[in-house]
Amino acid sequence: xxxxxxxxxxxxxxxxxxxxxxxxxxxxxxxxxxxxxxxxxxxxxxxxxxxxxxxxxxxxxxxxxxxxxxxxxxxxxxxxxxxxxxxxxxxxxxxxxxxxxxxxxxxxxxxxxxxxxxxxxxxxxxxxxxxxxxxxxxxxxxxxxxxxxxxxxxxxxxxxxxxxxxxxxxxxxxxxxxxxxxxxxxxxxxxxxxxxxxxxxxxxxxxxxxxxxxxxxxxxxxxxxxxxxxxxxxxxxxxxxxxxxxxxxxxxxxxxxxxxxxxxxxxxxxxxxxxxxxxxxxxxxxxxxxxxxxxxxxxxxxxxxxxxxxxxxxxxxxxxxxxxxxxxxxxxxxxxxxxxxxxxxxxxxxxxxxxxxxxxxxxxxxxxxxxxxxxxxxxxxxxxxxxxxxxxxxxxxxxxxxxxxxxxxxxxxxxxxxxxxxxxxxxxxxxxxxxxxxxxxxxxxxxxxxxxxxxxxxxxxxxxxxxxxxxxxxxxxxxxxxxxxxxxxxxxxxxxxxxxxxxxxxxxxxxxxxxxxxxxxxxxxxxxxxxxxxxxxxxxxxxxxxxxxxxxxxxxxxxxxxxxxxxxxxxxxxxxxxxxxxxxxx
Ligand SMILES: *[C@@H]1O[C@H](CO)[C@@H](O)[C@H](O)[C@H]1NC(C)=O
Ligand SMILES: *[C@@H]1O[C@H](CO)[C@@H](O)[C@H](O)[C@H]1NC(C)=O
Ligand SMILES: *[C@@H]1O[C@H](CO)[C@@H](O)[C@H](O)[C@H]1NC(C)=O
Ligand SMILES: *[C@@H]1O[C@H](CO)[C@@H](O)[C@H](O)[C@H]1NC(C)=O
Ligand SMILES: *[C@@H]1O[C@H](CO)[C@@H](O)[C@H](O)[C@H]1NC(C)=O
Ligand SMILES: *[C@@H]1O[C@H](CO)[C@@H](O)[C@H](O)[C@H]1NC(C)=O
Ligand SMILES: *[C@@H]1O[C@H](CO)[C@@H](O)[C@H](O)[C@H]1NC(C)=O
Ligand SMILES: *[C@@H]1O[C@H](CO)[C@@H](O)[C@H](O)[C@H]1NC(C)=O
Ligand SMILES: *[C@@H]1O[C@H](CO)[C@@H](O)[C@H](O)[C@H]1NC(C)=O
Numbered sequence: 354x355x356x357x358x359x360x361x362x363x364x365x366x367x368x369x370x371x372x373x374x375x376x377x378x379x380x381x382x383x384x385x386x387x388x389x390x391x392x393x394x395x396x397x398x399x400x401x402x403x404x405x406x407x408x409x410x411x412x413x414x415x416x417x418x419x420x421x422x423x424x425x426x427x428x429x430x431x432x433x434x435x436x437x438x439x440x441x442x443x444x445x446x447x448x449x450x451x452x453x454x455x456x457x458x459x460x461x462x463x464x465x466x467x468x469x470x471x472x473x474x475x476x477x478x479x480x481x482x483x484x485x486x487x488x489x490x491x492x493x494x495x496x497x498x499x500x501x502x503x504x505x506x507x508x509x510x511x512x513x514x515x516x517x518x519x520x521x522x523x524x525x526x527x528x529x530x531x532x533x534x535x536x537x538x539x540x541x542x543x544x545x546x547x548x549x550x551x552x553x554x555x556x557x558x559x560x561x562x563x564x565x566x567x568x569x570x571x572x573x574x575x576x577x578x579x580x581x582x583x584x585x586x587x588x589x590x591x592x593x594x595x596x597x598x599x600x601x602x603x604x605x606x607x608x609x610x611x612x613x614x615x616x617x618x619x620x621x622x623x624x625x626x627x628x629x630x631x632x633x634x635x636x637x638x639x640x641x642x643x644x645x646x647x648x649x650x651x652x653x654x655x656x657x658x659x660x661x662x663x664x665x666x667x668x669x670x671x672x673x674x675x676x677x678x679x680x681x682x683x684x685x686x687x688x689x690x691x692x693x694x695x696x697x698x699x700x701x702x703x704x705x706x707x708x709x710x711x712x713x714x715x716x717x718x719x720x721x722x723x724x725x726x727x728x729x730x731x732x733x734x735x736x737x738x739x740x741x742x743x744x745x746x747x748x749x750x751x752x753x754x755x756x757x758x759x760x761x762x763x764x765x766x767x768x769x770x771x772x773x774x775x776x777x778x779x780x781x782x783x784x785x786x787x788x789x790x791x792x793x794x795x796x797x798x799x800x801x802x803x804x805x806x807x808x809x810x811x812x813x814x815x816x817x818x819x820x821x822x823x824x825x826x827x828x829x830x831x832x833x834x835x836x837x838x839x840x841x842x843x844x845x846x847x848x849x850x851x852x853x854x855x856x857x858x859x860x861x862x863x864x865x866x867x868x869x870x871x872x873x874x875x876x877x878x879x880x881x882x883x884x885x886x887x888x889x890x891x892x893x894x895x896x897x898x899x900x901x902x903x904x905x906x907x908x909x910x911x912x913x914x915x916x917x918x919x920x921x922x923x924x925x926x927x928x929x930x931x932x933x934x935x936x937x938x939x
Pocket of ligand 8: 804
């Protein structure tokens with residue numbers, strides 16, 4: 354024992370497999386075996402040559418090297434007395450005389466986990482417990498060793514490590530649930546480490562994102578036994594984000610709510626962003642990102658991109674969002690005030706999507722139209738007063754219509770309208786002069802034969818009224834009228850003056866004027882005769898009103914040579930002879 358204590362520090366540092374000298378032993382530090390199976394702890398020991406023992410005995414202790422602690426005896430060569438846990442379970446496979454202390458333990462159970470010490474017994478005091486010992490570990494599942502990172506597309510190897518330390522029971526290792534792995538292969542190999550053995554089954558494959566979370570199993574069985582030990586490993590395959598679902602380009606109506614969804618498959622979770630024309634609108638980490646636009650406007654028209662990114666890479670998807678809207682109120686631009694004869698261009702422009710049909714109307718009449726254009730030009734090479742008026746520019750597409758009125762104002766010199774004329778009645782001459790112009794004309798009546806002009810300031814003779822661009826002046830003369838009388842209407846504005854002689858509207862009046870006073874007397878005599886004749890005929894016909902009366906319903910006038918001058922106006926006397934004028938005749 355004395356020797357034992359002295360020897361201990363000396364032999365403490367034994368390198369594995371090498372017996373450094375007397376009183377040294379070698380056995381693996383750790384050994385692993387499956388529950389229910391067996392294990393052989395390889396062991397060698399040494400002692401000083403000079404002892405030359407006749408017989409070598411040995412003892413295996415559990416958990417303590419010191420006999421005085423009464424550790425459980427695992428095996429004893431001198432007697433068969435062992436601790437009850439080891440009865441029938443242990444056997445020395447080595448030959449102690451050959452300094453081989455290898456120990457087999459069968460039907461392993463978890464409580465046998467612990468340290469195993471060998472004690473050599475060479476007779477007498479030459480007993481020695483070697484400090485080298487073996488840790489037995491009893492397990493019930495193999496271990497699957499996975500690489501720290503499993504990346505899509507990079508080949509990986511999964512190892513299922515199975516202790517194989519009992520020659521009597523050889524493990525069989527297999528994989529399951531590995532069907533469907535890309536380019537997989539399985540191969541087995543045996544590895545030795547410090548005289549302990551492992552059977553390693555390696556599963557090699559090319560991982561893909563579909564394999565993420567796939568649970569692989571490694572199974573260990575033994576021939577002619579029901580033992581089965583399983584280990585499971587769920588794959589954590591890392592991969593670049595992939596956009597699995599996102600909207601495609603579409604047309605939306607302005608004002609409507611728009612929802613864009615981007616669904617991403619990625620491990621680890623991606624940072625998803627929605628961008629519009631390179632501006633980030635919204636981003637968050639997750640499996641999908643929804644962009645809500647409550648009320649889309651044309652300003653939000655553009656290219657929308659969903660970008661998904663994690664540390665392994667990124668992917669994007671773009672779509673065009675086209676915002677459709679009704680035309681804006683057209684803007685009318687151009688010269689809307691012009692002088693007759695000028696060239697005029699009026700531009701009506703708007704904005705819409707799709708482009709509108711633009712029509713320019715004037716009083717319900719289509720002036721010009723254009724299809725799918727944002728503007729329409731109405732052109733007049735030379736504008737006339739007839740072009741003056743109210744116009745509408747109307748823009749329309751399937752989403753609505755919008756219109757703007759505009760007035761084209763044409764300024765023009767006076768025009769004397771055809772209704773301008775004089776009408777003579779019994780002792781009155783009424784002359785109407787209507788002139789159209791812009792700006793409004795000033796009308797003057799000229800009576801050259803009397804060296805007189807008159808205008809509306811003479812309310813006694815002239816009355817005027819205005820409608821739009823038309824000024825109508827009515828000259829009323831009473832009393833005698835001379836045959837020389839002729840009346841000129843003169844209309845004037847900034848752009849010019851128009852003079853026109855006013856005709857007496859009845860053709861007979863001209864005839865009477867030419868025939869003169871003598872002729873008139875003759876004619877008057879004839880007329881009397883005719884009247885008498887007619888009167889007689891009438892009586893005969895019982896006052897039958899016939900068509901001959903109708904022909905002469907407008908009375909002719911006769912102008913007398915004399916006139917008086919009441920006030921400043923030389924008033925003419927108008928002699929009226931209704932050919933059939935009842936007031937005269939009857
Ligand atoms: C010890 O004995 C075992 C079992 O008989 C044997 O397998 C092993 O090879 C032996 N060791 C040495 C070093 O001879
Ligand atoms: C398994 O059992 C069969 C019959 O029971 C026997 O022939 C065979 O040798 C055994 N195999 C092993 C490895 O023990
Ligand atoms: C985008 O896709 C989502 C889900 O499929 C759908 O609800 C939404 O209406 C789509 N948005 C557009 C603008 O098409
Ligand atoms: C949509 O936006 C427009 C312009 O910003 C606004 O005039 C309109 O009231 C909004 N409509 C709704 C339903 O919010
Ligand atoms: C989208 O991907 C393409 C090609 O990978 C790249 O050129 C482009 O810059 C990306 N767009 C964005 C907004 O990230
Ligand atoms: C009409 O609009 C055009 C551009 O659309 C502009 O160049 C021009 O100056 C405008 N004319 C007037 C009279 O406003
Ligand atoms: C066009 O003229 C009419 C009649 O003078 C007027 O009522 C209308 O307001 C004018 N419209 C525009 C756009 O100036
Ligand atoms: C008309 O008046 C002008 C001058 O005011 C005069 O010279 C002319 O002789 C007159 N003519 C007649 C017919 O009275
Ligand atoms: C209209 O007549 C009055 C009186 O005779 C005269 O003073 C005025 O100048 C005339 N106006 C025009 C436009 O000729």
